[in-house]
Amino acid sequence: MVATTMEQLVSLCKRRGFIFQNADIYGGMQGVYDYGPLGVELKNNLKAAWWRAMVYERDDVEGLDSAILTNRKVLHYSGHEDTFSDPMVDCKKCKGRFRADQIGGKCPVCGSTDLTEPRPFNLMFKTQVGPVESDENIAYLRPETAQAIFTQFKNVVDSTSRKLPFGIAQIGKTFRNEITPRNFIFRVREFEQAELEFFVNPGTDIDWHEKWKETRIQWWLDQGLKMEHINIYKTPDDDLAHYAKACYDIEYQFPHGMEELEGIANRRDYDLGNHTKNQEEFTLEAHCHENKESTTKLCIQDDSGKWVIPFVIEPSMGIDRGVLAVMTEAYEEEDLGNGNIRTVLKLKKHLAPIKVAIIPLKKNNEQIMAKCHELKKQLMKLGIGRVALENTGNIGKAYRRHDEVGTPLCLTVDFETIEQQPESVTIRDRDTMEQIRVNTADLADYLRNYFL
Numbered sequence: 001m002v003a004t005t006m007e008q009l010v011s012l013c014k015r016r017g018f019i020f021q022n023a024d025i026y027g028g029m030q031g032v033y034d035y036g037p038l039g040v041e042l043k044n045n046l047k048a049a050w051w052r053a054m055v056y057e058r059d060d061v062e063g064l065d066s067a068i069l070t071n072r073k074v075l076h077y078s079g080h081e082d083t084f085s086d087p088m089v090d091c092k093k094c095k096g097r098f099r100a101d102q103i104g105g106k107c108p109v110c111g112s113t114d115l116t117e118p119r120p121f122n123l124m125f126k127t128q129v130g131p132v133e134s135d136e137n138i139a140y141l142r143p144e145t146a147q148a149i150f151t152q153f154k155n156v157v158d159s160t161s162r163k164l165p166f167g168i169a170q171i172g173k174t175f176r177n178e179i180t181p182r183n184f185i186f187r188v189r190e191f192e193q194a195e196l197e198f199f200v201n202p203g204t205d206i207d208w209h210e211k212w213k214e215t216r217i218q219w220w221l222d223q224g225l226k227m228e229h230i231n232i233y234k235t236p237d238d239d240l241a242h243y244a245k246a247c248y249d250i251e252y253q254f255p256h257g258m259e260e261l262e263g264i265a266n267r268r269d270y271d272l273g274n275h276t277k278n279q280e281e282f283t284l285e286a287h288c289h290e291n292k293e294s295t296t297k298l299c300i301q302d303d304s305g306k307w308v309i310p311f312v313i314e315p316s317m318g319i320d321r322g323v324l325a326v327m328t329e330a331y332e333e334e335d336l337g338n339g340n341i342r343t344v345l346k347l348k349k350h351l352a353p354i355k356v357a358i359i360p361l362k363k364n365n366e367q368i369m370a371k372c373h374e375l376k377k378q379l380m381k382l383g384i385g386r387v388a389l390e391n392t393g394n395i396g397k398a399y400r401r402h403d404e405v406g407t408p409l410c411l412t413v414d415f416e417t418i419e420q421q422p423e424s425v426t427i428r429d430r431d432t433m434e435q436i437r438v439n440t441a442d443l444a445d446y447l448r449n450y451f452l
């Protein structure tokens with residue numbers, strides 16, 4: 001079973017401290033959320049899993065962490081200033097503004113069909129750099145992480161001596177002034193993306209596009225999603241953006257429907273072509289924006305020594321949508337048979353916010369508490385992630401709480417621990433609820449085997 005309604009997840013997220021509405025005490029801000037004590041851990045773990053698979057485990061990808069504030073010229077030549085917009089309609093009755101493609105010709109607030117013609121609305125957040133408000137000082141909060149990968153292409157190539165094929169990966173915040181943010185953290189105005197721009201020789205792009213589709217599907221399965229909840233949507237040729245040669249969407253069965261989790265596009269030479277100096281020296285396949293301001297040729301030598309502008313395969317995913325997907329998949333309400341329902345988050349252990357909870361059987365017993373503190377210190381050194389000392393409520397409540405937040409193992413220090421030799425603790429498994437006794441001398445090995 002998975003979460004079947006968004007309400008189940010929203011409620012768990014607030015109750016247990018995964019995700020809160022931003023500025024909650026002032027009534028909130030639409031489409032903006034904050035990650036709480038457990039949400040930040042889950043999100044960091046998902047990002048680390050992506051980075052590990054995309055950068056560390058490969059030999060053909062480098063990382064980047066670029067600025068959020070973006071020079072206007074970058075987003076001018078990328079095409080975002082002109083085209084990064086959704087067609088909008090205004091309701092003439094209640095004055096609401098909505099995305100034309102999402103409302104089926106009827107105002108979702110008042111039901112009126114008296115709407116304006118669709119007009120483009122730019123989704124970028126504009127700001128100004130420095131004290132003077134003027135056209136020259138306009139900058140944007142980046143609407144995707146990709147553009148800095150293109151503008152830094154030459155610096156990365158020169159500093160790493162990379163040859164084709166190779167990629168540059170980046171995870172970071174992006175901002176879009178979505179007109180209808182909705183479905184919790186699915187469509188928000190401030191979010192994180194994990195993007196790879198993989199540069200290949202023209203002619204090898206179709207193969208690489210297929211390879212990346214397979215690699216990315218496998219990665220999502222490794223994060224716990226089931227294939228039966230995934231759909232691969234291939235954009236029909238006549239729906240493709242003019243620069244794209246092909247595009248796959250990895251869609252997931254969210255509680256509100258089957259929707260895009262990640263896009264994997266073959267963008268040809270459009271992006272580097274847009275930003276390069278001396279465009280006329282290259283035979284660009286995509287229709288690029290004329291550029292007389294770039295100071296650098298964004299090209300690389302192929303095996304024959306010829307300078308080429310590589311094609312780009314771009315797998316681009318939303319971290320927040322990823323968090324929502326793994327939570328949806330992991331959520332279970334288990335009927336324990338005796339009228340009791342157990343809510344449990346069966347997250348993959350590498351994603352679990354807390355890896356081990358150390359629980360004292362009796363909070364006010366000094367010896368038990370001292371042993372808990374000692375074990376916590378010792379286990380933190382293993383590098384398995386967060387080990388938390390749990391000292392709220394009774395043992396039953398502690399188990400329930402850790403089931404709900406997905407803690408794979410609960411380790412209980414009881415009277416036997418402090419009274420009998422060899423010293424031992426109980427370990428309870430989240431999924432089976434089975435308990436075993438492990439000698440504390442063997443704990444480190446046990447946990448290393450389990451988590452690493």
Ligand code: ATP
Nearest residue numbers: 178186187188191260261262263316317318320321
């Ligand atoms: P959509 O069609 O849903 O608006 P998109 O096709 O514009 O998305 P891309 O520009 O391809 O999205 O961005 C890549 C990824 O970034 C998406 O697959 C999605 O996971 C994530 N993403 C895009 N917009 C948002 C948003 N407003 N909130 C959360 N994640 C987003």
